[in-house]
Amino acid sequence: MRIVLLGAPGAGKGTQCKYIVEKYRLLHLSSGDILRRHRAQGTALGKKAQSYMDSGALVPDDIIIDMMIDEIARAPAGGYVLDGFPRTVKQAADLDKALESKKQKIDAILNLQVNEKIIVRRITGRRICPKCAAVYHVENLKPRVDGKCDKDGSLLLQRPDDTAEVVITRLKNYNEQTAPLVDYYKRKNTVFDIDANEEAENVRDLIFRKLAPLA
Ligand SMILES: [Zn+2]
Known part of the structure; x- marks a missing residue:
């Protein structure tokens, strides 16, 4: 099964990805993770990407496309979940080819x-432990003591990007960016619009029901 x-x-992509790859034994191919790996290992591709990032530019489509198509070519027959790729119609068209x-x-x-309001609430309520990187939420995942990490008692912080304006x-x-991509896929593929406003487990069950006939 090949899934995008x-x-x-803030839509809960990471959590759902985990559920899907576990249940269907798929490979999780995250473009962000793969790019980080190339940079850490100092591959030719990683160095090329780094030079763009150092100058504050986005890594061009072609580099991402080559990187992901190479990764996909080596993926096991069971299939994969693509996460963060494709992000543009050009990337999707090249992947299809x-x-x-x-x-x-x-x-x-x-x-x-x-829903936008729900994402804002999810992200602005997030609190991070600077010491162990544990993630809390002021409403949904409260620490035992207000504002302090359960594991090491450190004062929890809000990431500077986790404000309503930035979100x-x-x-x-x-x-x-994504609307044209969804349109592209709706013309030729099976697109399941998933209501992800609910609790993660409910969203997971909804996804599993959609995927069941394909498995
Ligand atoms: Zn901690």
Whole structure:
């Protein structure tokens, strides 16, 4: 099974990814993780990407496409979940071309949809332990003592990016970029719009029901 997982920052993509790869024994291919690995290992591709990032630019489409298509070519036959890729119509079209040459295609696109207010509440309520990186939430995942880490008692912090203004801008950018991608996929693939406003377990069950006929 080959799956593309789409979802705005804060839509719970990471959590759902974990559920899906465990249940269906798929490989999790996160473009962010793979790029970090290339940079850490100092590969030719990693160095090229780094030079863009050092100058504050986005890593160009072509580099990401080559990197991911190479990764996908080496993925086991069982399949994978793509996370963070494709992000543009160009990336999706190039991915399709590469898959078609092997008579393959993406089986399902899971489009996690979350209400803006809910994402803002999820992200602005997040608190991080600076010492052990544990993540809490002021409403949904409270520490035992207000404002302090359960494990080491450190004072919990809010990430500077986790403010309503930053979240709303990120969401706007995401929607602008992703809407054409969803349209592209709706013309030729199976797109499941998933209501991701609920608790993670309920969203998971909804996804499993959609994927069951494909498994
Ligand atoms: Zn801690």
